[in-house]
Amino acid sequence: MILPPLLFAGLAALFLFGMNREGGDALESTREGGVVPELTTTALADQPEFDRDVLLGDGVKLVNFWASWCAPCRAEHPQLVALADEGVAIYGINYKDEAPKALGFLDELGNPYRAVAADTEGRTGLDWGLYGVPETFVIDSDGVVVKRFAGPITEQILETIIRPAMETAAE
Known part of the structure; x- marks a missing residue:
C-alpha cells in the first residue's frame, strides 16, 4: 500500500528536477565551433547553386535548411526575406523535398536565398547534425x-539569438 505513493513521489521528483535543469530545451550542436562540413547536394532546378567553398569565403553567412512540407x-x-532585404547572405538547403513543390514554395513566399541546393536524400542533413x-x-x-538554431526564426529569436550570433561571427 505504501509502495505506489512512494513510486509516484519519486517519479514526480525526477520530473520536477528535469524541468528545472539549466539549459532547458536547448539542443546542443556538435557543429558549433567547427568548420562547415562538406555538402552532398544537387541543384534545385534552375536555381543558383553553391558549394562548400562559398561557405568558407569572406563575410557572415546563414545556411537555412527548409522544406515546402x-x-x-x-x-x-x-x-528570412527581411534579412535578405538587408543584404544578409542566406544559402538555402531544401531538405528531402520534391523540386516542383520547393519551387512553388519560393514562388509563393519569395526567395530569400542567394543560392539553393537540394538535399533530397538527407545526407547533408546528417553531416550537419540536423534534427529537423x-x-x-x-x-x-x-x-x-x-551558432546553430533549431526551429523557426521568429522576430524574437531573430533579435535575441540570430542577430547576436551574426555580430559575433562578424568580429
Whole structure:
C-alpha cells in the first residue's frame, strides 16, 4: 500500500528536477565551433547553386535548411526575406523535398536565398547534425559555425539569438 505513493513521489521528483535543469530545451550542436562540413547536394532546378567553398569565403553567412512540407518553415520565411532585404547572405538547403513543390514554395513566399541546393536524400542533413527543419546555421568568414538554431526564426529569436550570433561571427 505504501509502495505506489512512494513510486509516484519519486517519479514526480525526477520530473520536477528535469524541468528545472539549466539549459532547458536547448539542443546542443556538435557543429558549433567547427568548420562547415562538406555538402552532398544537387541543384534545385534552375536555381543558383553553391558549394562548400562559398561557405568558407569572406563575410557572415546563414545556411537555412527548409522544406515546402514544413509549416514552421513557412512561419519563419518572412524573417528570412527581411534579412535578405538587408543584404544578409542566406544559402538555402531544401531538405528531402520534391523540386516542383520547393519551387512553388519560393514562388509563393519569395526567395530569400542567394543560392539553393537540394538535399533530397538527407545526407547533408546528417553531416550537419540536423534534427529537423527548419534549422539555421550562422557561419563566420573562416567557415566556422558560430551558432546553430533549431526551429523557426521568429522576430524574437531573430533579435535575441540570430542577430547576436551574426555580430559575433562578424568580429
